[in-house]
Amino acid sequence: MIEATKEKPFSVFNEDGEIEAIPAEVDHFALLGVQRKFKVDAEVLESRFYELNRKLHPDFFMDAPVAVRIRSLDATARINEAYQTLKDPIARVVYLVQLESGKLEENERTPPPELFEEIFEAQEAAEEFQCCADEEEAENLRERLNAAMGCFSALKDGQRTALDRLGAAWDEAVEKNEPAPPEVVRKMRSILGQRNYIENTLTSLRRALEESE
Amino acid sequence: MAYSDKVVDHYNNPRNVGSLDKNDQTVGTGIVGAPECGDVMKLQIKVDEGGLIEDAKFKTFGCGSAIASSSLATEWLKGKTVDEAEEIKNTQIVEELNLPPVKIHCSVLAEDAIKTALNDFREKNGMPVVERKGHH
Structure with missing residues (x-):
């Protein structure tokens, strides 16, 4: 999937600075804005994660409408999951391979x-x-x-x-x-x-x- | 996560743990595994002259649900013909043991082990093997 690696990273915030709902098909690599491959720069990954996490801090959304608050919580959860998966070399390669070629359990029994x-x-x-x-x-x-x-x-x-x-x-x-x-x-x-x-x-x-x- | 009483019972008192001689013509062996959790399961049947499964044994290294699923499977296999045994479905195991969704793959593993053992027996005895269908 060539396009995916060249794609602009998905932006959690739109041009007006509002939180966007993250579509299900946005993968962990795109979400954290790193190239979809085996090796990932740990420092870049960490800084992207902390940057996003900071912007999504619940303090910023205390007075926001419920829908926005829910979106911010959803985004935080997705970003956490993405970071946990990508920072672990084995979890990352399992994720990468499954993204490319389907669930492992389908044909490795x-x-x-x-x-x-x-x-x-x-x-x-x-x-x-x-x-x-x-x-x-x-x-x-x-x-x-x-x-x-x-x-x-x-x-x-x-x-x-x-x-x-x-x-x-x-x-x-x-x-x-x-x-x-x-x-x-x-x-x-x-x-x-x-x-x-x-x-x-x-x-x-x-x-x-x-x-x- | 809490296990159901039936799972706990099969786990604490597994039925038919052991091995049969895999080189015996009347024995069928199925060895399968679940790559997502690393559980491995060996299930064997011994078929008598009348075509009935007279004995079934298993050895499972894995979680309680995998052990319970294979233990239950060996109980159900005994006394059935090879063709009747083919009809055992993982969904029946799920129902009997009340397995939660995250443990359904354990029952799939048991069904896989049964079908592999049955085909091993068929192959050894010159009977046509049964094509495997996809999973649920």
Whole structure:
């Protein structure tokens, strides 16, 4: 979507300085006036957010008609949500990819079977470890959990690196006014679709190991 | 968010937790996940010579609603034929467990797991697999 990145940022205030209702289709990037891409300048983002937030402070609207007050509150909520999403690198890339190619859950329900097998093995070992009484068995399990921890941490790091690389390719296309390459979008969707499975597994492993200490 | 009594019951006393031999010709296995929350679910059926589901097991790592949905699914599967089992809908699970809108995807996951397990069984036994339709 080339036009969107070049579009003038949406203005919450019209020429007469009145608050405009924000149409639903205005995305977080347009709302905060930053280019729709993978990398966002954190300082610019923060200053845009504070500037808008200041202008929308409830003190300015105490005597305003109800409709205007409601609009100012709506705008504040939208701007908050946009800022929370865009300042977090992972939340931002999830948002960006979904904006470009639709909800992740629509087509990422079945990640590679090998990954699922490893997840079930790790989760089952964590469960067993937590209710296991036999000391020797516990020692074996602890080793397995530590090994799994290493594997999944490495997987997570690898995916993070891959995301950065793909994000750079995405931004390069945006700079040239080209749409994000479909191959890049596809790979990013696949990585993001697996992210929560890996996170949950790491959480279970960590919890099991911590409780035993 | 409060869970309904039925969810809590299935969560505290999950029915049919466990595994069946996935290489057994009479066993169908469905492994699915929900990328939005990272829940993973394995559901297995064992079909007897008369074509009835004689056993069903599940293993779910996820939230209470996902565990309850799969636990309930295994209860419903037992005693049904493969074709009858195909008719189980996520909306029935939502209704039975009184799942709130944010947890509907847990029931979708359970329906997905059932259908994947049924197709795995069909495939192993040379029966035509059933095409998947879109979600709700």
